[in-house]
Amino acid sequence: MLAVSRYNSSVSSLFPSLSNDSLGKMEEEVFMKELSRQGNFTLEQPTPSGPIAAMLSMTLGIISNMVALFILANAYSLQRRRSKATFLLFATSLVITDFTGHVIPGALVLRLYLYGGVPAGEYDSADAMCQFLGGAMVFFGLCPLFLGCAMAAERCLGVTKPLLHSSLVTTTRSKITLSVIWLSALCVAMLPCLQLGSYTYQYPGTWCFIKVLEDTAEVDVAFVMLFSGLGLTSLAVALVCNTISGLSLVLARLRRQPNSHHSAKSHDIEMVAQLVGIMVTSCICWSPLLIFGLMSVIRSYTDSIGDELSKYKTLMVMGVRLASWNQILDPWVYILLRRTVLRKIYLIAKCQNNLKGSVLRRWDPTSFHSSEKNAVKQI
Numbered sequence: 001m002l003a004v005s006r007y008n009s010s011v012s013s014l015f016p017s018l019s020n021d022s023l024g025k026m027e028e029e030v031f032m033k034e035l036s037r038q039g040n041f042t043l044e045q046p047t048p049s050g051p052i053a054a055m056l057s058m059t060l061g062i063i064s065n066m067v068a069l070f071i072l073a074n075a076y077s078l079q080r081r082r083s084k085a086t087f088l089l090f091a092t093s094l095v096i097t098d099f100t101g102h103v104i105p106g107a108l109v110l111r112l113y114l115y116g117g118v119p120a121g122e123y124d125s126a127d128a129m130c131q132f133l134g135g136a137m138v139f140f141g142l143c144p145l146f147l148g149c150a151m152a153a154e155r156c157l158g159v160t161k162p163l164l165h166s167s168l169v170t171t172t173r174s175k176i177t178l179s180v181i182w183l184s185a186l187c188v189a190m191l192p193c194l195q196l197g198s199y200t201y202q203y204p205g206t207w208c209f210i211k212v213l214e215d216t217a218e219v220d221v222a223f224v225m226l227f228s229g230l231g232l233t234s235l236a237v238a239l240v241c242n243t244i245s246g247l248s249l250v251l252a253r254l255r256r257q258p259n260s261h262h263s264a265k266s267h268d269i270e271m272v273a274q275l276v277g278i279m280v281t282s283c284i285c286w287s288p289l290l291i292f293g294l295m296s297v298i299r300s301y302t303d304s305i306g307d308e309l310s311k312y313k314t315l316m317v318m319g320v321r322l323a324s325w326n327q328i329l330d331p332w333v334y335i336l337l338r339r340t341v342l343r344k345i346y347l348i349a350k351c352q353n354n355l356k357g358s359v360l361r362r363w364d365p366t367s368f369h370s371s372e373k374n375a376v377k378q379i
Contacts, residue, residue, distance in 0.1 A: 004136065007064070008084045015350040022309050033047070037167035050112075051110060051113040053116055054106065054109055054110045054113055055110060057106065057324065057328065058102065058103070058106045058107070058110065060328055061098075061102040061106070061327050061328045062099070062103065063102075063337075064328055064331040064332060065095055065098055065099035065102065065327070065331045066099070067331065067335060068095050068330075068331030068332070068335055069092065069095045069096065069331075069350075071334060071335060072088055072091055072092045072095060072334060073092060074263050075088055081119060084267050084271070085171070086096075086154065086171065086174050087151065087154070087155065087271050088172070088173055089175075089178075090147060090150060090151045090154065090174065090178070091151070091274070091334060093178050094144060094147045094148070094151070095148060095330070095331055095334070096141075096331065097140065097143045097144060097147065097182075098139065098144060098326070098327040098330050098331065099327070101136070101139075101140025101141075101143070101144070101327055102324075102327035102328070104136050104140070105133060105136045105137055105207075106139065106324070108129065108132070108133045108136075109133070109206055109207050112205070112206040112207070113206050115175075117204060117205035117206045118201045118205035119205065121152050122201070123200050123201040123202070123203075123205065123214075124200055124201075124207075124215070126132065126198070126199055126200050126201060126208065126213075129208075130199055130200065130201055130208040131192065131199050131208075133191070133199075133207065133208040134199025134200075134208040134210065135189040135190065135192070135199065135210050136189075136208055137189075137207070137208065137320075138185075138188060138189040138209075138210065138227060139185045139186055139189040140327075141227075141231065141286065141289075141323065142185040142188060142189075142227070142231060142234075143181065143182060143185045144228070144282065144326060144327075144330065145180075145231050145234040145235065145282060145286065146181045146184065146185060146230075146234055147181060148234065148235075148238050148275070148279060148282055149235075149237045149238045149241075150177060150181060151238075151275055151278070152237065152238040152241035152242050152245070152275050152279065153237065153238075153241050154169060154174075155241070155242075155245050155268070155271055155272060155275055156242070156244050156245045157169070158268070159244075159245045159248045159249060159268055159272070160244065160245070160248050172338075174298070188226065188227065188230065191223060191226075192223070195219070196219050196222070196223060197210060197211070197219050197220055197222070197223025197224075198210070198211045198219075198220060198223075199211065202313075202316060202317075202320075203313040203314075203316065203317060204317070207320060208315070209293075209320065210223055210224050210227060210293065210295050210297075211297075212224055212297040212300060212312075212316065213296055213297075213300050213305070213312060213313065213316070214300060214309070214310065214319055215300075216297055216300045216301045217301075218301075220297060221297050221298065221301050224293050224294055225294065225295040225297075227290075227293070228291070228293055228294040229288040231286060231290045232290055232291075234288070235279070235282060235283055235286070235287065238275070238278075238279045238282070239279060239283075242272065242276050242279055243273050245268075245272045245275070246272055246276065249268055249269055249272060268341070269342075270337070270339040270342065271337065273337050273342065274333055274334060274337045277333035277336075278330060278333050281326060281330055281333060282326060282330075284322070285321050285322050285324075285325050285326035285329065286326060288315075288318065288319040288322050288323075289316070289319030289320055289322065289323045290319075291319075292312070292315040292316055292318075292319040293316065295312070295315075296312045296315070296316060299312065300312075310349045
């Protein structure tokens with residue numbers, strides 16, 4: 001990003017010689033850094049670690065999604081149960097969406113970093129690349145949230161109403177649902193093309209998003225409310241559905257007879273565990289950006305943001321950085337919360353409990369032999 005200095009009146013009166021040629025470039029830079037530290041003006045400078053962090057993030061995201069995609073594709077090809085196959089279809093679509101949403105916006109952000117970003121005075125002059133990047137941010141932000149909500153609803157129906165699920169949920173209908181989800185997210189992302197909202201460069205000039213700060217109009221407020229409302233509603237629906245599914249499985253486990261067959265329930269437990277992981281990851285990664293964007297546009301539209309503009313800029317940057325980690329963490333939900341991994345964790349925990357129990361039984365008189373019990377009684 002390019003360095004932009006905004007002087008106030010006190011600075012210009014105290015240091016008029018900063019603009020003279022007699023002051024060397026090194027001394028001027030020292031003065032500017034010192035004034036920025038004291039809070040007299042805001043100095044925006046390029047961050048050398050920005051491109052490195054962006055490249056490392058992209059590399060990690062690509063590797064994580066490729067590993068998860070390989071695992072899901074292999075499981076989908078071997079799966080014969082229709083309910084599990086439907087879940088794997090949604091999960092594979094989610095990983096593909098995360099992978100694409102990590103590569104495309106990440107490449108554009110990396111390009112902006114390498115070119116030094118956009119000056120603060122040109123944030124509103126959004127070009128074609130900014131429009132595309134902003135639309136990609138909205139599209140690849142809504143798609144995972146919609147998919148997570150649809151997967152939670154499908155599993156809730158499968159756990160609570162298995163007969164109804166088997167008659168309603170088919171492969172064809174699942175593919176139609178996926179198409180509707182992608183089309184809905186695309187329609188929302190394309191709203192600025194109809195002059196219903198706008199995309200602009202965001203601080204520090206290395207990414208584009210919905211216009212939430214400075215000179216916001218009614219359509220911008222409506223656009224942000226639509227985006228945040230859809231995202232938060234999807235998270236809320238997923239939370240309710242996963243809670244119902246989890247409680248239903250716990251109750252079914254408690255009511256199960258000791259010698260009853262429960263292999264089918266193990267699949268449900270695996271899927272619900274993965275859905276809970278997806279939901280928690282989405283809540284942590286996306287809630288800050290959805291909430292900060294809504295707060296920022298409302299404060300900006302009501303002209304009540306005042307001197308807190310820099311604070312809201314920082315909040316938006318924090319929000320988008322957290323959101324970018326969603327595409328990195330989602331694949332690890334499938335990698336770590338598979339049934340084989342969960343079974344190993346269960347066996348390790350069971351072995352630890354048995355080990356603790358054997359140690360305790362050594363000091364329990366009820367576990368001694370008869371001769372040892374008599375000795376204990378005599379003592």
